[in-house]
Structure formats: structure tokens, C-alpha cells
Amino acid sequence: MAADVGALYERDVEVGAIRQLLTDSKAGAGGIAVIEGAVGTGKTALLREAQRTAVTQSVGVTAARAADLESEFSFGVVRQLFEPLLAHEDTSQRANLLAGVDNPAVVMLDEVVAQHRSGDFAVLHSLFWLTANLSEKQPHCFMVDDLHYADMGSLKFLAYLVPHLDELACAVVATFTPFGSRQRMDLIDYITAAGNTRLLRLSPLGVDSAAVILRKRFARSGLEEAVTESLVKASHGATGGNPLLLTELADALCTEGVDLGKDYTARINELGPRAVARRVGLWMRTLSPQCVAVTRAVSVLGDGADLSEVSELADLTLEQTIQAVEELEHAAVLASSDSGGPHSALTFTHSLVRTVVYEAMPTIERGRAHHRAATILARTGMDTERVASHLLRTIPADDSETVVVLCRAAELALRRGAPDSAVGYLSRCLDEPPHGERRVEVLFELGRTLRLNDTAAATEYLRKALRLATSARREAEIALVLGRCLLLLGQSRGAMRVWTTALENTPESDTELIHHLQACVLSIPLYEPGREDMRLDILRLVALLRDKTPLSTLGGRLVNCVIAAHDAVIGDPRAVPRVLRALEDDQLIRDADADIALPFGWMVLISADRPEVFAHLDEAVAQAHREGSVSALTGALTYRALAWLRAGNLPEAEADARNAVHAVETVGTGLRRLILGPILADTLIERDDLSGAEQALDWVGVPDPPPEQGLMYYYLCSKARLMRQRGQVEGALQAASAAGQSFLAAGGQNPAVVPWHTESAFCLHRLGRTDEALTVAHEELRLARNWSAPRAWGHALRVAGLLEPDPAESLSLMEQALHRLRNSVARLEYAKALADYAAALRRRGKRAEARQHLDQALPLAETSDAVALQQQIVQEYKMIGARPRRFSSSGWDATTPSERRVSARAAAGMTNREIAKELFITPKTVELHLSSVYRKLGISTRRKLRENIPPEGLRDWE
Structure with a gap:
């Protein structure tokens, strides 16, 4: 049954890409290579070649192979990668590897059992630190075969890790076949689309390579002369150039015997598509009953099956099992660990063979085998989730013990930060089914768990529980x-x-x-x-x-x-x-x-x-x-994005808003779109990205025309602002009026929440309806004065001043706006007030005074990254016949909030790693922030930080 597909035909490009990846990772610029191909195209052979290359380059290697049977086992692939590493380290080395690793990740790795739930982010961030510590000790490469079978927790870890690999001496090489659940493929798509991912798609072999494979296989049977050009072409066409299928087709033909000169085209076309399955079936008929029982037991228990457990599941003595394993190893069907003895670990040499053996078992027999496997593993003290992974594949039988184990596994998966695995256990638990109050608890727990990532799905189970x-x-x-x-x-x-x-x-x-x-x-x-x-x-x-x-x-x-x-x-x-x-x-x-x-x-x-x-x-x-x-x-x-927007820090606002967009798409909550989309759109309008703002509003998914009920006022106000910027004034006025109606329906009057009045006023003014515009603007001013917050009050004063036809009254209103905004957190609104006041002064011939205000406005606009306002200010400079001054972005006031958070902690004595761990960022990000702060403060060392940060900067954090 040996299938020699290890030779790497036509894979020079892929081998070169992997070698370069490993070279780059040794230099501290890691990345990931993902090998995509159909079953049998040589993905595993290429992975073995990558492992050999890593060893020759002194790169540490840990490998894992995902399996369909363990796809619900929380962090199963991650455990394969990390647990052997930790197991072989002494106490001090283990402590170094676990430095900065939070308890959730240690829980996941079975070091301890926590008494609380841990979520995905805490575990993923901790695993990142474990990876960083490992690659700091020695350049390292993780290798994962059959990624499409990986559990969701492990896929999330890889998706979390990939964007940060370029700052680690760490590489990942993984293989996958493009099929699987939508959730898994979405994560794999995310991984393969990353900027530092090398996607290596394995194409079918050409005719010349097919001829080489066929000649080698036929030569073993003394039939090399039978490999004619027509046989090669027919074999290549029937197998699509798949190396494994070519090899198995050749073995099938040699087994049946061939006559020189005979045309085998029809027979080849019949054998080709079913070559492997047919080959395994024929081979299984020649095996002893003991060998068949062992292969089936290993296919049920999965890769790494313990020999003694295989023996019990196959209902054989240990001596019979060892004899069968030796026969199967000789046939290159199974491989065992080097440990020997009753606890050797058994694995199929090719996952496709395991699949064929497993699927050939009758459904009822498979279910019974999994139930018996669960019983055996539970008795030997195996991890609860590994026991539960077998119960997932049993036939529901109203078994109360199955319910208990699955519920316990779900609880453990939640502690380990793997809600997807918990959902799988609880869903299967319902099929058993549980009864009475236990059923209510399972339904409730399933609904609460699903709510973390899929709000819509959660409601179904919560309704049933209620x-x-x-x-x-x-x-x-x-x-x-x-x-x-x-x-x-x-x-x-x-x-x-x-x-x-x-x-x-x-x-x-x-x-x-x-x-x-x-x-x-x-x-x-x-x-x-x-x-x-x-x-x-x-x-x-x-x-x-x-x-x-x-x-x-x-x-x-x-x-x-x-x-x-x-x-x-x-x-x-x-x-x-x-x-x-x-x-x-x-x-x-x-x-x-x-x-x-x-x-x-x-x-x-x-x-x-x-x-x-x-x-x-x-x-x-x-x-x-x-x-x-x-x-x-x-x-x-x-809401942090909204806070940044209102304060005028547009880069921070956009970053938080875009991260929130990604989270919303993950959790599936439509209501949040109605708040978040307008925040992102308003931020992009200020940055003069009107197309991006339109995309943000389209992402909200509001139909046209918008519904009269619901949380529409944020969306409509933002839409009015965008349309006005694009010169669509009539439509903007309609949207602003609709925003006002929606806000009033909620009892809304406060312009600090929804400033729809001023949007209407701007539109009315541009349409020549000046009196109406003034009335609306002064109504907002009255309401803002009642609330008395600086930004809304200053904004209303500024707009009223812009629309006021009397020059003296206009200047007075704008001066009041400056007074209200000068010491507020609303730095962007203050910059707008300065710019508009400067324009009003310029119109009255006070150019020197106008320039003074422009000189104050421009650095604020630059710090806020308010592109539209910067353009307005530069135009004002031109109109007064002056050039904008070059402002140096220096000093504590020039630092961003993120830079302040990092530098304050550094000044307090925290290391880069401690800062990164606390703020859920990477060490490289900390370094970038600190480098920027050093430049702005005019210092070159960390020791100078504390004396150059004002007391309030330290006090805000300490």
C-alpha cells in the first residue's frame, strides 16, 4: 500500500519560496507560506521538504496535523504545536517561555484549570507572547498539515498571529485543500489574503512528470516497457496530473497485470477517478482480520492513537495488535512512534488512506466505535474534550452520561477561550437529548455562548430555553x-x-x-x-x-x-x-x-x-x-471612535472605527451598524475621503428611502453632511430634516448628540433661504446653551456667526465660539472656529490679525489630520497673500493619545513587553510609538522620558 509520492516534481518555485521565507524569518522578518492543493498533489511532501530545509538552516520546527475527527477539539492544533515544546523544557526555561503569558493560555495548554471563563482575545494575545518568547530563544517554524480540518480556536490564533509575524523570527508553513465549513474557510481566506502571506497553489503535474512516475512504478513490477506514450497521456488525463492518483493508478494496473502493446485507455479512465479508494478496498480484502480491526480502530481514535487503546478498541490482545501493526508498518500504511511498548503512538502515513478506511465503516458501526472509544479514553483519564470529540460522532441514544460529559467539555472549552468548540459540544448535547431543567440549562448556555460571536443564532436557543x-x-x-x-x-x-x-x-x-x-x-x-x-x-x-x-x-x-x-x-x-x-x-x-x-x-x-x-x-x-x-x-x-472624533483625533477615530467594523461583521449585530457607520463616515468626511464616507454609509445597509422608525438619526445626519459636501444641497436638506424628525421622535433636542439643525441651516443658506437658515441656527444655539457643553455650544456659535449677515454680530458670535472652545477637549472644532474667524477678519481687511489665527488653526488641523480643514486654511493664507508657516510637530502636545499611553508606561519603568501585553499591542508597535515620542520630545534615550513628560501626562496613567 506504499504510495511513493514524496518526490517533488515541478515544485522548484514553491521550494524556493519556502527557503526564502525561512531565511527571512531567521533575520527577524517572519511570515507564512500557505500551500493550497487538492488531495494527493504533494502538499505533505512539500511540507516535509520545508521541515528538512528548516533543520539545515538551524530553525526550530514543531509540526501539527489537523484531523477531521478533532475539528471541534478546542485549540487542538495549537496544543500539538506548543505542548511538546513546554514538556521538554526544564523549570527555568519553561518560565522564560511563559513570561508575559496570561493564565488563559496556560489553561488552554492544560497547565492549570482556571475558575473563570477566558475569551478568545485573552488566549490569542497570550499565545502570541508564547510565540514571541519561543522565537526569541531560537528562530522557529510552525508547520501545520491539512489546515482545513483545524479547530476554530487554532485558526483564530493563526489569523491573530499572521499580521505580527513580520516582527518575529518565526515562520508558519501550512497546507490546505479548499473545502470545509464556511467559518473555517473565511478564516483561511483571511490568512491567505494577509500582506505577508506567500500563497503557493500547487498545479497538476505535466505529462513529462507523469511519465517519470509511471515508469518508476511499472519498473518495480518489471513492466517498464508497457509505459507507452498513449498510456501516459491516458493516465495523465484520467488523474488530472495528481501525483497520488497517478501512483495509485499505476499500482492498480500493475496488480491487474498489463499486456505489452494493449490499449488501456478505457480501463484507465474507469480506474483513474477511483484509484485510491479502489486500491485501499482491494488491499483491505487481503489483510488479516486483525489488521483490518487495527486500521479501523486507528481511523476512529485518530492520529497519535495509543497502541494499548487501539488494542482494546479492536478487541485484540496486545500481542495480536503489535503483530498487526508490524505488518501495517511494513506495508507503509501505519507509522508508530519510536517509544515502543504498549503506549506507542500510531498514525496513518497518508490522511487519505485513513479517510477511506474510516468512511468504509458502516455508519452504525462507526458510531458504536466512537462511543466505545470515549469510554476507553475516559477510563484512562484522558482530557474531557478529547473524550467529547468522540461523543460528537456517536448516534444520539438518550444517554445521560453523554450529556454530562458534553456539558463538562463545553465548560472547559469556554475556560480555555474556545467558544466555537463549546457551541459544538452543546449543540450535540441537545441531540442526545437532555431532559427537564438540564435541557433548559443547555439551551441557555448555548444561547449565551453563541451571543459572543453570532447574535442571530443565539436567539433561537434562548427562545426555546425561555x-x-x-x-x-x-x-x-x-x-x-x-x-x-x-x-x-x-x-x-x-x-x-x-x-x-x-x-x-x-x-x-x-x-x-x-x-x-x-x-x-x-x-x-x-x-x-x-x-x-x-x-x-x-x-x-x-x-x-x-x-x-x-x-x-x-x-x-x-x-x-x-x-x-x-x-x-x-x-x-x-x-x-x-x-x-x-x-x-x-x-x-x-x-x-x-x-x-x-x-x-x-x-x-x-x-x-x-x-x-x-x-x-x-x-x-x-x-x-x-x-x-x-x-x-x-x-x-x-464609542471610543466617537470620543476621538468629537475631540478631533481623526487617525485614532478611524482606527477604532475600522476595528469595530470588523468586530460587528463577526458578531452580526445590525443595530451597531446604525451607530458605527455614521461615525466612520463623519471621520472620513473630515479627512476629505468622501468616497470612503459613502462606502461607510452603504455598509450600514439602510434601504432607500430609510424607514421612519428606528435608530435613523445618526445615519441621516451623516448622510446630510456627505451630500452637502458633494453639492447635493436639496437632498442634504431632506436628509437633515429627516434626521431631525427621527431625533424628535426619541424626544431628542440636544445638538451635542445630533446637530441636525446646523446641517439644515447650511443647506438653507446655500439655497438662498437665509432667514430660515438663521432661525434654525439660532434654535440650535439656544438648545446648545441649555446643555452648556463647550463643543456643541461653540459649534452652534460658529455656525450662527457664519450665517449672520451683520459683520459686527458675525464677529461677536465667532469670538464667543473661540472663548467656549479654547480650553475644551474639542480641538478640531476649535481649529474650525479659528479658521472661520480668520476668514471673517480677512473680509474686514484685518489681514495681520487673520494670519495670527490661521497660525493657530493650521497646527491643530495638522495634528487632527483634518485634510479638508487644512485645505481651507491654506486657501485662506493665499487670500491674505501669505504662505503657511512650517510648524514643527514637536513637544508633548504633538503626541497622539496612543503614544502618550505607551510613553507614560515606559516612563514609569515598564518594559516594552509589559506595555505591549497590557495594551494588547505588539512590541514592535511599542517601539514605533516610543521612537515617535523621542523625536517629538527631542530626546534619544528612555531615561529622559520621565523628565520630559508633563506631570499631567504621568498622572493620567498613574
């Missing part, structure tokens, strides 16, 4: 999660119905649970304005709770966040102290499932220009990484 729940408290707990999912999917009526029913059934004594439900109910008019049937009852509840003493419990804090949001929307300044009390000490971020209510607290502080919000959002982003919640990360990044 229908089966037998206690009021359990109903309320399920309703909280289900309602959040429904609201995030834009189904506000369903969310309202679920939450109000739970409120009616929850005992009055359970005040904390009631507060959680109330916070959710109160949020609906803010997320889904325009539904008067729900809004009036909710507003009465808001009024009832508003005057009560703010509560310090988690539920009470959530209620206060939502009440504060209602107050902020109508422009009541009392919202700010209420939110500050609710958000103090970050308890909501750490302890509450608060993704519905917590963002309202951030919105209030952003609208009030409160600098404290950045610290809250930074902590929320870090916590989302630690927990591995994509949903929480989406919310934190979205």
Missing part, C-alpha cells in the same frame, strides 16, 4: 439575554415583550434583577425611536425612577445610565453627575453584562466633552479583550 423555564427567576435571567439579542438585531417589539413579561413575573423582593430588566426596558426608545405605543409608558417609568436616590448596585447603576441618557437627549445637564456616579470605579465594565445600558453612559460623557470618558473606554476595550467578548469590544471601540 419557553421551557419553570421558575420566574430563571425566566428573567434568560429574558435579559434574549431581549438584548433581539434589540441588537433591531427587533425592539420582541425585546420589549420579553422584558416586560419578565418584569411582571419577577417577585418584588428581587430588586436587583428588576433593576436590570428596567434598565433594558428604558433603553428601547433610545435605540428604537418612533414607536409611540411603547415610548409613552417608558417615559412615565423614567420620570418615576428619575427622582429616586441613585443606587450603587449594578442594576441601579445601569438604570442610572439609561435615565441619564434620556436626560442628555433632552438636554438636561443633570445627566452628567448621574452618569459619573454610575461609572465610578469601573464596576459596570468589570462585573455587569451591560452592553445595552453602559454605552449610554459613554454617550452622555462624550456629549458633555468630559475627558474622563477616555479612561473609561480604554478600560472597557481592555476588559473586552480579557473576556474575549466580541460584542463588548464592538461597543467599546464604537
Whole structure:
């Protein structure tokens, strides 16, 4: 059964690319080579050649082979790569490798068992550090065969690692065949599309190479003369130039015997497509019953099967099993480890042979074999997930022990940061099925787990759990999660119905649970304005709770966040102290499932220009990484992007918004698009990227015309701004008016939240309707004055000044705008006010004074990277007959927030690795930030940092 496909025919280009990859990785510029090809095209042979090359270049190698049977086993491939490395190190070396590695990754590697859940991001970041430490010790190469079978956790790790490989002395070489689940192929596509990925597609062999393979195979049987040109062409056509199929076809022909000069074209066409399967089938018939039993047992247990376990599953004595293995090794079907004895590890020499053996077993027999394998492995103390991986392939049989093991495996997978594996175990558990309260628990756990990454799928299981729940408290707990999912999917009526029913059934004594439900109910008019049937009852509840003493419990804090949001929307300044009390000490971020209510607290502080919000959002982003919640990360990044935008730091705003877009696409929440898309669009408009802004709004997915109900006001206001910039003034006015109607439907009056008045005013002015424009602008000014936040107030003053026909009144309004904005966090709005005031001075002939204000405006615009404003300012310089000054981007004020976060920690004595670990970035990113800070501060060493950072810069972090 030996299939000699190890020779590398026509693969010089691929071998050269891998050699270059390994050379680059030794120099600290790693990357990944992904070998794509059909089964039998020589991917594994090329991987072996890569391993030989790595050894000759003194590059360390660890290898893994993914298997279909273990595709649900959490981080199965990662464990193959890392566990042997750690096992062979002494205590001190292990400590060095694990330096900077958080507990979640150690949990995943079975070093300890944590008592908490760990999310994807925490584990992936820790595994990155383990990789960095390993490659620092010695240049290293990870090799993974059959990536299309890899578990989701391992694929996510590779996807996380790939963008950072170019800063490590580490390479990855992997093979895959383009088939598999959509989720797996999406991740593989992401990996292959990365900028530092070498995608090596293996093409079929040519006719000349096919002739060489055929002659070699026929020569072994003394039939080399039978290899005629017509036989070669027919064989090449039948197999498509696939090396494995060519070899197996030749073996099949030689086994049947050939006559010289006979035309075998028809027979070849019949054999070719089924060559391997037929070959294995013929070969299996010649085996002893013991050999057949062993091959089937190994195919069920998977690669690395323990010889003693194979013996028990095959129902053979150990002596019979060893004798059968020796025969199978001689036939090059199986390979065993060098350890010898009853615990040798057995593996098929080719995965395709294992597949044929496995699939030839009757379905019922396979299921029974897996159940028996699970029993054997459980008795020997095997990892619970490995036992569960077999139970996944059994036939449901109403077995309570299977339910227990699968639930335990799901819990362990969650602890290890592998929610995808947990979903697989829980889904199979439902088929067994569990009964009574256990079924409710499984459904609820499955829904909660799916909610991390797939909100829509989670609702199905949460609905079922809610229908089966037998206690009021359990109903309320399920309703909280289900309602959040429904609201995030834009189904506000369903969310309202679920939450109000739970409120009616929850005992009055359970005040904390009631507060959680109330916070959710109160949020609906803010997320889904325009539904008067729900809004009036909710507003009465808001009024009832508003005057009560703010509560310090988690539920009470959530209620206060939502009440504060209602107050902020109508422009009541009392919202700010209420939110500050609710958000103090970050308890909501750490302890509450608060993704519905917590963002309202951030919105209030952003609208009030409160600098404290950045610290809250930074902590929320870090916590989302630690927990591995994509949903929480989406919310934190979205509102941090909004905070950066309102403050005028456009590069940070765009970076956070784009990361949030990626997270939204992962978790599938449509509601977040309605907030995030406009934030990204407004950021790009300021950067003069109108096409990008249009794409951002298209990504939101709002139909044309937009619906009258729902969270439309952010989208419509942003659309109005974009259309006005493009000169589509009539359409812009319609969009701005529609934004106002949507905002008013939510009770909205505060222009710090939605400045639709000024958008309408600009449009009316350009249409020649000046009186109307002034009326609308002054209405916004009145509302902004009531709220009294600097950015909104200054913005309204500036716009009113621009539209005011009386020159003296115009200057007065703009001077007031400058006064309001001068010391605020809204540096971009301040730069706009300076530029517009300079233009007004220029029109009155005060060119020197105008230049002074332009000289202040330009560096602010440059720091903000506000391209559109920079162009406006440069044009103003030309109109006063002056050239823009060259400003040096130096000093602490020229540093970005990210640079400040990094440099403050460096000044406090943290190492680059410690900084990178805490901020969820890479050491190279830390180095880049520090280099930029050194340049801006005019220093050259780390020792000079602390004395060059102002006290407030250190105090903000310490």
C-alpha cells in the first residue's frame, strides 16, 4: 500500500519560496507560506521538504496535523504545536517561555484549570507572547498539515498571529485543500489574503512528470516497457496530473497485470477517478482480520492513537495488535512512534488512506466505535474534550452520561477561550437529548455562548430555553439575554415583550434583577425611536425612577445610565453627575453584562466633552479583550471612535472605527451598524475621503428611502453632511430634516448628540433661504446653551456667526465660539472656529490679525489630520497673500493619545513587553510609538522620558 509520492516534481518555485521565507524569518522578518492543493498533489511532501530545509538552516520546527475527527477539539492544533515544546523544557526555561503569558493560555495548554471563563482575545494575545518568547530563544517554524480540518480556536490564533509575524523570527508553513465549513474557510481566506502571506497553489503535474512516475512504478513490477506514450497521456488525463492518483493508478494496473502493446485507455479512465479508494478496498480484502480491526480502530481514535487503546478498541490482545501493526508498518500504511511498548503512538502515513478506511465503516458501526472509544479514553483519564470529540460522532441514544460529559467539555472549552468548540459540544448535547431543567440549562448556555460571536443564532436557543423555564427567576435571567439579542438585531417589539413579561413575573423582593430588566426596558426608545405605543409608558417609568436616590448596585447603576441618557437627549445637564456616579470605579465594565445600558453612559460623557470618558473606554476595550467578548469590544471601540472624533483625533477615530467594523461583521449585530457607520463616515468626511464616507454609509445597509422608525438619526445626519459636501444641497436638506424628525421622535433636542439643525441651516443658506437658515441656527444655539457643553455650544456659535449677515454680530458670535472652545477637549472644532474667524477678519481687511489665527488653526488641523480643514486654511493664507508657516510637530502636545499611553508606561519603568501585553499591542508597535515620542520630545534615550513628560501626562496613567 506504499504510495511513493514524496518526490517533488515541478515544485522548484514553491521550494524556493519556502527557503526564502525561512531565511527571512531567521533575520527577524517572519511570515507564512500557505500551500493550497487538492488531495494527493504533494502538499505533505512539500511540507516535509520545508521541515528538512528548516533543520539545515538551524530553525526550530514543531509540526501539527489537523484531523477531521478533532475539528471541534478546542485549540487542538495549537496544543500539538506548543505542548511538546513546554514538556521538554526544564523549570527555568519553561518560565522564560511563559513570561508575559496570561493564565488563559496556560489553561488552554492544560497547565492549570482556571475558575473563570477566558475569551478568545485573552488566549490569542497570550499565545502570541508564547510565540514571541519561543522565537526569541531560537528562530522557529510552525508547520501545520491539512489546515482545513483545524479547530476554530487554532485558526483564530493563526489569523491573530499572521499580521505580527513580520516582527518575529518565526515562520508558519501550512497546507490546505479548499473545502470545509464556511467559518473555517473565511478564516483561511483571511490568512491567505494577509500582506505577508506567500500563497503557493500547487498545479497538476505535466505529462513529462507523469511519465517519470509511471515508469518508476511499472519498473518495480518489471513492466517498464508497457509505459507507452498513449498510456501516459491516458493516465495523465484520467488523474488530472495528481501525483497520488497517478501512483495509485499505476499500482492498480500493475496488480491487474498489463499486456505489452494493449490499449488501456478505457480501463484507465474507469480506474483513474477511483484509484485510491479502489486500491485501499482491494488491499483491505487481503489483510488479516486483525489488521483490518487495527486500521479501523486507528481511523476512529485518530492520529497519535495509543497502541494499548487501539488494542482494546479492536478487541485484540496486545500481542495480536503489535503483530498487526508490524505488518501495517511494513506495508507503509501505519507509522508508530519510536517509544515502543504498549503506549506507542500510531498514525496513518497518508490522511487519505485513513479517510477511506474510516468512511468504509458502516455508519452504525462507526458510531458504536466512537462511543466505545470515549469510554476507553475516559477510563484512562484522558482530557474531557478529547473524550467529547468522540461523543460528537456517536448516534444520539438518550444517554445521560453523554450529556454530562458534553456539558463538562463545553465548560472547559469556554475556560480555555474556545467558544466555537463549546457551541459544538452543546449543540450535540441537545441531540442526545437532555431532559427537564438540564435541557433548559443547555439551551441557555448555548444561547449565551453563541451571543459572543453570532447574535442571530443565539436567539433561537434562548427562545426555546425561555419557553421551557419553570421558575420566574430563571425566566428573567434568560429574558435579559434574549431581549438584548433581539434589540441588537433591531427587533425592539420582541425585546420589549420579553422584558416586560419578565418584569411582571419577577417577585418584588428581587430588586436587583428588576433593576436590570428596567434598565433594558428604558433603553428601547433610545435605540428604537418612533414607536409611540411603547415610548409613552417608558417615559412615565423614567420620570418615576428619575427622582429616586441613585443606587450603587449594578442594576441601579445601569438604570442610572439609561435615565441619564434620556436626560442628555433632552438636554438636561443633570445627566452628567448621574452618569459619573454610575461609572465610578469601573464596576459596570468589570462585573455587569451591560452592553445595552453602559454605552449610554459613554454617550452622555462624550456629549458633555468630559475627558474622563477616555479612561473609561480604554478600560472597557481592555476588559473586552480579557473576556474575549466580541460584542463588548464592538461597543467599546464604537464609542471610543466617537470620543476621538468629537475631540478631533481623526487617525485614532478611524482606527477604532475600522476595528469595530470588523468586530460587528463577526458578531452580526445590525443595530451597531446604525451607530458605527455614521461615525466612520463623519471621520472620513473630515479627512476629505468622501468616497470612503459613502462606502461607510452603504455598509450600514439602510434601504432607500430609510424607514421612519428606528435608530435613523445618526445615519441621516451623516448622510446630510456627505451630500452637502458633494453639492447635493436639496437632498442634504431632506436628509437633515429627516434626521431631525427621527431625533424628535426619541424626544431628542440636544445638538451635542445630533446637530441636525446646523446641517439644515447650511443647506438653507446655500439655497438662498437665509432667514430660515438663521432661525434654525439660532434654535440650535439656544438648545446648545441649555446643555452648556463647550463643543456643541461653540459649534452652534460658529455656525450662527457664519450665517449672520451683520459683520459686527458675525464677529461677536465667532469670538464667543473661540472663548467656549479654547480650553475644551474639542480641538478640531476649535481649529474650525479659528479658521472661520480668520476668514471673517480677512473680509474686514484685518489681514495681520487673520494670519495670527490661521497660525493657530493650521497646527491643530495638522495634528487632527483634518485634510479638508487644512485645505481651507491654506486657501485662506493665499487670500491674505501669505504662505503657511512650517510648524514643527514637536513637544508633548504633538503626541497622539496612543503614544502618550505607551510613553507614560515606559516612563514609569515598564518594559516594552509589559506595555505591549497590557495594551494588547505588539512590541514592535511599542517601539514605533516610543521612537515617535523621542523625536517629538527631542530626546534619544528612555531615561529622559520621565523628565520630559508633563506631570499631567504621568498622572493620567498613574
